[in-house]
Amino acid sequence: MIPQVMIKAQIQATANGAILFDSTQMAKADERWFEQAASGDAATRAGRGEVVFFDAPFGACVLRHYHRGGLIARVNSDRFLWTGSKRCRAFREFRLLVELIGAGLPVPTPVMARYVRKGLSYRADLITRQIPGVQTLAQRLAAKGLDAVLATRVGRTLASFHSQGVWHADLNANNLLVDGGGKVWLIDFDRCAKRKPAMTWQQANLQRLLRSFRKLQAGRHMSDFDEVFWHPMLAAYHRSLADRYARGEIA
Structure with missing residues (x-):
């Protein structure tokens, strides 16, 4: 049985998008964690599923930037069509993880998700807690x-x-x-x-x-x-x- 984790999702607007975060872990989401983690010296795993491991005051975490797959990735590596915040891939994954944790399933704990809009497209990122020793x-x-x-x-x-x-x-x-x-x-x-x-x-x-x-x-x-x-x-x-x-x- 997975220990029960209490997560309270809250949305915070940014200059060009929004962050969905666990307000039980922080009073306010800081967008700089996405940038610092991506540009730091943390270990990475190459490929479409590239991730960055980093340490933060709220714990050891994993940052994943959303990439496109298939042939389209050759001309558009990480932009997705904007159809509303509810359909944003990072927000949907964050909320699904919250639901699965509530059901006692062994999945990573979400910390923050964000989207950055530009016109009719957006980029997205997700930060989850590291699962140690895996x-x-x-x-x-x-x-x-x-x-x-x-x-x-x-x-x-x-x-x-x-x-x-x-x-x-x-x-x-x-x-x-x-x-x-x-x-x-x-x-x-x-x-x-x-x-x-x-x-x-x-x-x-x-x-x-x-x-x-x-x-x-x-x-x-x-x-x-x-x-x-x-x-x-x-x-x-x-x-x-x-x-x-x-x-x-x-x-």
Whole structure:
């Protein structure tokens, strides 16, 4: 069970946009944290999912700037069409994380989200709390650190999200983390949404995760990947869903 976190979301206007922040952590949001974190010497992870790790008075945090994917990214790397603050990607992810935390799911705690408008477009950023001592499943795979025990935990964790209708837009081995105590976390909820539980999209989610492992050449790192990790993960996932249906937790 994830400890209950009290978050009180509040919006603060800026010169060319707005910040959505947790007012239980700070009386006023300071936009400079987005700039300082992005320009500092903090560790970064390259790619579309680039993040910056930094320390602040409100704790160790992670900054993620929203980037576009696909072919359009070649001409427009980070601008999105403005359709209102409620549809701003950073604000939507912040609010979804608040909802998931309230449901007891293992996700990062949001601290601040902002958008910066320019005409009919905007850029966006999200700051969340760091989850200490974690490795991605991709890293565990490369280190040959995947086993049936972890597979069971991953399966149960994914079942907990799916049973509550959480559709993850990019379920992959880099967005599933495991901490030093063996707890499994799910990150990066950009474009994710709540849906009515249904095996069609749930299975599609799992297949996306499997494709990410195949792309990482799981079979080369672990010749018995399917037997040691994937099949035990699926078994734990389906057992957990069946138990939840039996208890009436899924409509």
